[in-house]
Amino acid sequence: MKDIVLYCKSYNRDVLRAKRLVDSIEKYNIEELELYLSVPKGDLQLFLNMVGSDRCKWLTDEEIVSSNPNANVERMYKTPGGISQQVVKSEFWRLGIAENYLCLDSDSMFIKKFREKDFIALDSVPYTVCHQSKELLQIAENKNRHQIVEGYISDSKRAKAIYNRVGPNYDFGPPPMIWSSKVWRDLSDRYLAPKGMTLWDAVEAFPAEIRWYGEALLEYKSIPLYPIEPLFRFYHYDWQYYSLKQQGETIERLRDQYFGVVLQSNWEYELDYGSKQKSVLSRVTRNLKRQLKRLRSL
Numbered sequence: 001m002k003d004i005v006l007y008c009k010s011y012n013r014d015v016l017r018a019k020r021l022v023d024s025i026e027k028y029n030i031e032e033l034e035l036y037l038s039v040p041k042g043d044l045q046l047f048l049n050m051v052g053s054d055r056c057k058w059l060t061d062e063e064i065v066s067s068n069p070n071a072n073v074e075r076m077y078k079t080p081g082g083i084s085q086q087v088v089k090s091e092f093w094r095l096g097i098a099e100n101y102l103c104l105d106s107d108s109m110f111i112k113k114f115r116e117k118d119f120i121a122l123d124s125v126p127y128t129v130c131h132q133s134k135e136l137l138q139i140a141e142n143k144n145r146h147q148i149v150e151g152y153i154s155d156s157k158r159a160k161a162i163y164n165r166v167g168p169n170y171d172f173g174p175p176p177m178i179w180s181s182k183v184w185r186d187l188s189d190r191y192l193a194p195k196g197m198t199l200w201d202a203v204e205a206f207p208a209e210i211r212w213y214g215e216a217l218l219e220y221k222s223i224p225l226y227p228i229e230p231l232f233r234f235y236h237y238d239w240q241y242y243s244l245k246q247q248g249e250t251i252e253r254l255r256d257q258y259f260g261v262v263l264q265s266n267w268e269y270e271l272d273y274g275s276k277q278k279s280v281l282s283r284v285t286r287n288l289k290r291q292l293k294r295l296r297s298l
Contacts, residue, residue, distance in 0.1 A: 002098040003124045004116055004178070006035040009061065009089045011081070012043045014106035016271045019051045024110040024260070026055065031115045036097065038064055038088065059095075067094035070198055079200070086209040087199050093181035100126040104176045107271075108232060110260040111251055118259065119178050121226040126178040128217060130227035133171040139240060148237075159211035162191075163219040172214030174234035175262060179213060180223050187216040232260040 006025065010018040018037065025035055038059040039047050048058070061084075065071050068091055076084045089103055102119055121127050133152060140148040156169035192202060203209055217225065233254050235241040241263070254261065 001096065002034065004033065004100040004102060004119055004126065005098040006033055006104060007089075007092050007101045008035070008037050008104040008106060008108075009085055009092075010037060010039050010043075010047070010106040011085075012039075012046055013273050014271075015043075015047055015050045015273045017106040018047065020271070021104065021106060021109050022051055022055050028110040028113045028259075030113050033116060036092070036101075038092070061088045064088050064091050064095065067091060068198070072200075075200055079204070083203055083207055086203050086207060090179075090184060090199055090203070090209045090213070093179065093184045096181075099124050099182070100178060100180050102176050102178050105262060107264060108176060108260055108262045112255045112259055114259050118231075121224075125223050125226065126180055127226045127228040128172070128214075128223075129174075129177050129230055130170055130172055130214065130225065131229055132168055136236060136240075139243070143239065143243070145237075145239075155208060155211065158206055159208065159215050162206075162212070162215050165215065165218065170214060170218075172217075173210040174230055174232075174236070175210075176231055176260075177210060177213070178231075180217075182222040183213055183217045183220070186220040186222045187212060190220060191216065231258065232262050233258045234262040235264060237264070 006029075008018065008021060022035070022037070029035075035056040036059055037047070037051070037056045038061050041060040041062050044058065044060060061076065062073055065073050065076050065088060076087070079087075092101060092103070100120065119126055137149050137152060140146070152171075153169065160166070160169070188199065192198060199209075199212075202212055206212070217223065233249075235244075251261065
């Protein structure tokens with residue numbers, strides 16, 4: 001079993017983003033770490049055509065979900081995509097491909113060379129993204145985006161309540177995260193199974209798979225904790241992106257601190273698959289909204 005592989009779960013709207021991610025991996029993956037990409041089986045042919053059949057190892061989401069002996073694949077089709085994708089990403093470990101995996105989103109891209117030692121601390125133990133999100137919370141306060149701070153505090157309280165943990169509010173993201181199969185196994189065997197729950201139940205009750213993982217790691221100490229700051233510059237909001245860009249932030253200036261960037265697909269509209277088929281009015285409206293948000297961020 002490998003120490004670590006790269007993994008991305010995608011779907012049809014993000015096929016162009018996934019291609020951009022694969023392009024960046026091929027450019028900067030100097031040790032040729034294996035990349036696995038999963039999509040719904042109905043989207044597989046589209047991805048093979050658009051991305052290329054031999055550029056990564058292909059899986060279907062159904063294969064991953066079915067690796068759980070208690071799986072109900074039909075549940076995946078009946079669950080909103082925002083929930084089901086969290087479960088699919090979190091169950092990848094069950095395939096037994098690697099001890100750890102770097103879990104990437106389609107809207108990610110690498111901007112500099114990376115190797116295994118950037119993700120693995122020692123003896124197959126990965127680093128863990130674990131911090132208090134102070135930079136984002138401060139910029140949100142500065143911009144009077146108080147709901148972001150309130151949401152973070154609310155989610156933190158719910159996460160800590162899982163194991164009645166007291167202490168700091170930790171953020172175990174944003175993507176990409178380095179996840180250990182040992183942590184997911186402990187969450188499944190020591191918390192969910194005794195309660196007659198599955199990961200589907202957990203994520204539907206509290207849709208924050210990143211926090212489920214992080215709190216389980218702190219509770220069970222499945223692996224030693226080697227905390228690191230986020231691996232990628234993650235632009236959570238378009239106003240955050242425009243504000244930082246206005247301050248002079250560029251890809252070149254990010255390379256000393258980050259391995260990549262993430263531009264959220266819910267506001268980077270141009271790479272939505274099929275977006276060119278949208279009406280002119282729809283595209284003009286989107287662009288106007290973007291320009292207004294850019295002005296408000298200044």
